[in-house]
Amino acid sequence: MITIKNVNKSFGDHHVLTDVSLEVPKSNVIALIGPSGAGKSTLIRTINALEPVDNGEITVDGISIHDKKTDINVARTNIGFVFQSFNLFPFLTALENVTMAPIKVKGMSKEEAEKRGKELLASLGLADKFDAYPNRLSGGQQQRVAIARALAMDPQVMLFDEPTSALDPEMVTEVLDAIRKLAKDGMTMVVVTHEMGFAKEICDEIVFMAEGKIVERAAPSKFFTNPDTQRAQDFLSKVLNH
Amino acid sequence: MYQYDWSVISRNMDVFIEGALKTLEISAISILLAIPIGILFGLGRISKNKIVFIISSAYIEIMRGVPLLVLLIWIFYVLGQFFSLGSYWGSIAGLSLFAGAFIAEIVRSGIQGVPKGQMEAARSLGMSHTKAMVHIILPQAFRRVLPPLASQFIMLIKDSSLISVIAASELTLAAKNLVATSFRSIEVWTFVALIYFIMTFSLSLIIRYFEKRLLKGEA
Numbered sequence: 001m002i003t004i005k006n007v008n009k010s011f012g013d014h015h016v017l018t019d020v021s022l023e024v025p026k027s028n029v030i031a032l033i034g035p036s037g038a039g040k041s042t043l044i045r046t047i048n049a050l051e052p053v054d055n056g057e058i059t060v061d062g063i064s065i066h067d068k069k070t071d072i073n074v075a076r077t078n079i080g081f082v083f084q085s086f087n088l089f090p091f092l093t094a095l096e097n098v099t100m101a102p103i104k105v106k107g108m109s110k111e112e113a114e115k116r117g118k119e120l121l122a123s124l125g126l127a128d129k130f131d132a133y134p135n136r137l138s139g140g141q142q143q144r145v146a147i148a149r150a151l152a153m154d155p156q157v158m159l160f161d162e163p164t165s166a167l168d169p170e171m172v173t174e175v176l177d178a179i180r181k182l183a184k185d186g187m188t189m190v191v192v193t194h195e196m197g198f199a200k201e202i203c204d205e206i207v208f209m210a211e212g213k214i215v216e217r218a219a220p221s222k223f224f225t226n227p228d229t230q231r232a233q234d235f236l237s238k239v240l241n242h
Numbered sequence: 243m244y245q246y247d248w249s250v251i252s253r254n255m256d257v258f259i260e261g262a263l264k265t266l267e268i269s270a271i272s273i274l275l276a277i278p279i280g281i282l283f284g285l286g287r288i289s290k291n292k293i294v295f296i297i298s299s300a301y302i303e304i305m306r307g308v309p310l311l312v313l314l315i316w317i318f319y320v321l322g323q324f325f326s327l328g329s330y331w332g333s334i335a336g337l338s339l340f341a342g343a344f345i346a347e348i349v350r351s352g353i354q355g356v357p358k359g360q361m362e363a364a365r366s367l368g369m370s371h372t373k374a375m376v377h378i379i380l381p382q383a384f385r386r387v388l389p390p391l392a393s394q395f396i397m398l399i400k401d402s403s404l405i406s407v408i409a410a411s412e413l414t415l416a417a418k419n420l421v422a423t424s425f426r427s428i429e430v431w432t433f434v435a436l437i438y439f440i441m442t443f444s445l446s447l448i449i450r451y452f453e454k455r456l457l458k459g460e461a
Contacts, residue, residue, distance in 0.1 A: 048366055050362055050365070050366065073365075073368050073369065073370045074368065076365065076366055076367070076368040077367070077368035079366070080366075081363075081366035083359060083362070083363065085359055087357075087359035087360060087362065087363035088363075089360065089363070089364075089378055089382075090382070091381055091382060091385060100367075100377065100378075101367035101368060101369065104369065104373055104377055105367060105368045105369055105373070106368075146363075149367070150366075150367070153367060153368060
């Protein structure tokens with residue numbers, strides 16, 4: 001579903017991604033983990049072209065994302081993106097946030113978009129929050145609205161850039177539950193996360209990055225108990241000792 | 243000792259009211275024209291197109307660098323050679339072009355003040371740059387610029403007093419003429435200052451009320 005081939009990216013002199021290649025089969029869930037500055041967020045942002053690449057190729061569902069001839073707006077309707085800081089539209093209610101894109105981008109009727117939007121919000125436990133503005137919602141609720149907003153476009157792929165990093169600890173579970181449910185329903189997903197327990201539980205593959213490169217890839221069971229590389233072992237020893 | 247005679251006010255109330263209404267009328271039309279001008283040049287100021295950027299920047303710098311009085315006289319006499327501009331439309335042209343430049347800067351800072359994540363979220367949903375601007379960025383930018391925009395309107399009401407020099411009929415000109423015939427300068431000018439104050443203060447109260455209502459959805 002997602003193919004990343006030999007992607008390189010620099011910000012000025014700083015080489016952020018070096019020759020990164022990765023394949024994500026349909027219905028697979030990949031966790032991108034690693035230390036800060038490893039390039040995980042940059043990499044996930046290149047998948048829907050929020051960041052351009054210097055060279056290399058990325059295809060999602062057969063569409064070459066960074067090809068100049070590709071209509072990136074059309075491609076993005078198939079890729080849902082959930083941000084660390086939610087980025088809800090503050091002047092719209094939860095329901096309006098969810099229905100905005102289906103109406104304005106897909107040309108859906110207001111009735112249909114609202115019907116679908118209400119279903120999505122309800123399935124995420126927000127049935128009583130349709131008319132709430134984001135500033136009245138907790139962080140966990142806002143992130144669930146953000147997830148509903150992304151899902152409303154009916155994408156084949158969902159990308160999560162540290163979805164729980166900005167949340168109070170008590171609210172992390174409700175968001176992880178929502179993501180877990182998507183995984184069970186067979187959505188193809190890439191999740192940048194620091195939540196190791198979560199990564200281990202829902203992912204088909206752990207992709208460990210450091211200094212702009214993919215250092216190790218393994219099934220969760222193997223990665224967390226018996227990683228191959230020294231770098232991965234160092235990382236885990238620091239991270240799993242809280 | 244100056245002998246006060248406040249009856250000049252009550253005897254000429256209709257003159258004052260007519261002048262005040264004319265002032266409001268001219269100011270309102272000017273601000274309504276200035277807003278689209280300001281949006282146009284404000285967007286031009288942040289455009290990636292070099293020509294659009296230069297034209298917009300030049301316009302803004304010139305309008306902000308020339309005193310309004312000089313601008314009004316210039317537009318009336320110089321432009322009046324080519325178009326038949328009465329003092330009414332000449333004033334409106336001058337006032338709206340002048341205010342438009344300030345509104346352009348207000349619009350620009352409003353747009354640039356919208357967090358980057360908003361554009362990213364909109365684009366990630368498949369919105370084109372234009373759609374994102376129209377549906378997500380500009381609505382937020384406009385809410386942000388409402389206080390300074392309201393101040394511009396109030397400033398315009400005060401600045402409109404300058405159009406009296408190109409003989410446009412409004413409150414200040416009416417006052418000048420009344421002083422010329424009645425010699426009651428202190429009474430007339432005191433009352434005129436009061437009228438301007440009442441207009442601008444009432445407006446700022448009204449605007450404050452609408453700001454509260456419009457911003458209820460946000461923090």
